[in-house]
Amino acid sequence: MYGLIKEAGIRPLKYVVEDPGKYFAIVEAAGAVDISLGIKLGVQYSLWGGSVINLGTKKHKDKYFEGIDSLDYPGCFAMTELHHGSNVQGLQTVATFDPITDEFIINTPSDGAIKWWIGNAAVHGKFASVFAKLMLPAQDAKGVSDMGVHAFIVPLRDLKTHQELPGIEIHDCGHKMCPWDGKYTSSLPTINKRFAATLGELVGGRVSLASSSTSILKVANAIAIRYSLLRQQFGPPNQPEVSILDYQSQQHKLMPMLASTYAFHFATSYLVEIYSQMKTTHAEQLVGDVHGLSAGLKAYVTSYTAKSLSVCREACGGHGYAAVNRFGILRNDHDIFQTFEGDNTVLLQQVAADLLKQYKQKFQGGTLAVTWNYLRESMNTYLSQPNPVTARWEGVEHLRDPKFQLDAFRYRTSRLLQKSHIESVILAKFIETVEKYPPKPRLQNIPSFFISF
Template sequence: MDSPNTNPTAEDESQLVSRRIQRLSLHLTPIPNSFIRDHHQLQLLTCARVKLSVNTALLSDFLRGKHRGIQEKVYEYFKSRPDLQTPVEISKDEHRELCMRQLLGLVREAGIRPFRYIVEDPSKYFAIAEAAGSVDMSLGIKLGVQYSLWGGSVLNLGTKKHKDKYYDVIDNLEYPGCFAMTELHHGSNVQGLQTVATFDPITDEFIINTPNDGAIKWWIGNAAVHGKFATVFARLLLPTHDIKGVSDMGVHAFIVPIRDLKTHQTLPGVEIHDCGHKVGLNGVDNGALRFHSVRIPRDNLLNRFGDVSRDGKYTSNLPSINKRFAATLGELVGGRVALAYSSVSVLKVSMTIAIRYSLLRQQFGPPKQPEISILDYQSHQHKLMPMLASTYAFHFATLHLVQMYSEMKKSHDDQLVGDVHSLSAGLKAYVTSYTAKSLSTCREACGGHGYAAVNRFGSLRNDHDIFQTFEGDNTVLLQQVAADLLKQYREKFQGGTLAVTWNYLRESMNTYLSQPNPVTARWEGEEHLRDPKFQLDAFRYRTSRLLQSVAVRLRKHSKTLGSFGAWNRCLNHLLTLAESHIESVILAKFIEAVQSCPEETRVTLKLVCDLYALDRIWNDIGTYRIVDYVAPNKAKAIHKLTEYLSFQLRNVAGELVDAFNLPDHVTRAPIAMQSEAYSQYTQHVGF
């Protein structure tokens, strides 16, 4: 590879001047056909020059896909039942009871049965959960606790006898249940759980005990008020005849009744307390559970990955505690998939409110001219347009994750299981963190009116905030992604097969880590910057450099600090690596969506995709500059083009949020109403 020339020749200067003249001419004259490789590229380059015409209906159909009908059924049900719509002001206890009525109505009156789709068609289940969460986030979470967590644990960790006994009564809400994993002292470190289930061979029962305060099950949804059963995760202890007296077989899941089916009274030995008022999601009744020698039948062990016979012998088709634990958690990965997917729906709602208001609100303008929309200001475009582009990017990435998860549930392919585990961890962490920050930005973008509770940013922000902790703390999940990247990196050099999500690493280790081409580093033409190959190469180059450099650092520090100390020393580097990889996956899936969308929507989606890619590159431009991947003139061109694409996106922002197809009774914010927004807002306060 040629090295950079530090003393430009006259020929170099001539080429530079020629490129600049050529770039200027693109703004002044039509693009000659000789510049265009095919019809699609002509469309894509033209879109930056003209006001786009967006086919909103077609774009909406492409976004919402085959499950649009079931989501509209959810929306229509709640539109027909205004008594079930969540008011702006509501107490904790009232909200809990309303949330339970909402769920009962959805299942028993509207006839929407999410449970059947947990296994049959997970993508349809996630679509129902997304729609329910858009109506009230507490409803979406309560639905998830009942069907994905409590019901899903019975289906995924149990066997036929459990499905035969519990399926119908979970499905029709006769048996509301809980998912009792998290403890006061242990959340992310599930292998460190302290609750114990000791087998008693005399009575053929397990005895569930909470050995200390740190082992109290905490933040358990459905426990405080409505739950009758709980899937309790506990260490399975078997009596032995040696000096230890017991053998610890690791964490297993058990079905434990917690309330009487008829009287709803707390059962003997079970202690339940209310976790109280929370920052958000107060429609979900979180409680704390302590067990005092609670006896359950041996059959209540969810025994798909490990079983205990009548005489107390343990059997499993998996040879070790670690493998059984990994298999157990692998079956519960759907919760992360759901949170990533649902977080995007929260972002859609907030973007719809913020952009519609920003188009409506007028303020200042040229002297003696009408006031202009606040979305016409560059600063406002800078706040909201990259965020809108990210919303679209996340939609396609999480849709891909749902499709992978659905395929995994059908095939049970080991490689796909590992791929879904890592990708769900990364997308859940990345998307929920981004959405949490974006909700505050959207509130600020709506000024004082964004602070009114009726316009929903407060409740959206508070309800969503815990998504960053649900199903694994985001920092912990990103470390899982980084660990998997390093594993794939090692296996690459040992001739192993890379998992689907990591395929690009095979090429990246050879191509992306070569010395940056000094010519390419200076290319600043719009057609080059908007080329998907340049964008994806830039994302993957960054990930590859981060992966290689952190591998070297870990090897160096492990000699003096040990593996744990080295990991901690490099932790921020590892988190950046994981985020960079996830951004690469997001962009790859967005590019694929642009290529596969209806032709009438391609120019618009390409514009959105380009803004997402170039905005991310610009936000991390220092990384590219420090290794000369991007020269100063190219960095400047990226910044200018990002601003221009934001301006172009502003012209179709209303149509792009309309394509989310969220009815007014779902968004519910007066400032986001599609007609007479101000009059509805003033009526709300009594005018």
């Protein structure tokens, strides 16, 4: 694979910095041909290369950029551990600075701290961005201080012999589907801010996954719809058989999916656009918006595509099982997209938490005026625009008006958010009450079957 990329003269790392839109287009095109190739490119340039570019110093960039871009330095992204995935702050790998030898000692203290699911490490990887808790000697020279999770470039293999270096062990985890002077300095003042910057590298991966998942959905749609146009079945007596796409059942399977594919195309294109703006402007508000949107879209698009691949396979009948139609490969290779760069359930919880946080901020200050202004704003909106779906007109021009469609989504979002906030407040109050007045144990009233079970 690396040989083919080199022969093609592809050098995408500069686009990760200068024009992310072009980079994601390259990954999308590669993934449409072979998902594994798209993933390989993402690991090399977005994760390994992106971590060096965005988390490294000038020294790191000067030393590694060319080798990463030319594929002379294949690398990987070693964040996930056997016992910790989504909870990155709970990583157990430790990097301790030794002021005497002027080096970092990276240690895996237990089996649970083994780096796990590290793509590109098994065969080709020569370097790794290893994420570990940085421990520094305390000011009073007694004990150490935990400075939070940081990234470290760790050589894995000898550049000439490709043999594993001393202290490095690489095993199969089963089949898948700068000079330091002893003083710690950082432009980010707190552990939480440094942690947020470290996790920022996953945002680019989520953008890429949403875009690549949409590309896979396009391929599946094209195969299923083309088959449905060519395949003929049944029809009036003594008449030519009818294309199965003319049947409503087939249309109900494929046409809404096609419409969603168009929507995902424009949504992910917009995400790539604002991600590119974020990389050039570093605007704080934009960083937050991209983080939330990339988490939400990655989760929603990859889940939708995973389900749609099965629908497309079924729409092609027995021919859907033929290897030449690729549905088996597409499903197997895409399935991990729902876990890559954050489990989809956890990502959706992050989005929900952010929306509830924004909702709560409307009431900050605690004064009657703040509450009154918010209620007045909500009431004015409600009175001027009752349910925009049931009220209003039913004409084509109105229903296709982007403003109407946005109003409908805003209305739905507002209602769901308000309902979720009220429910969360009630639940919090219930938990608070239970903690103050714990109920008496009533195990004697539970049927023995449930106790034994």
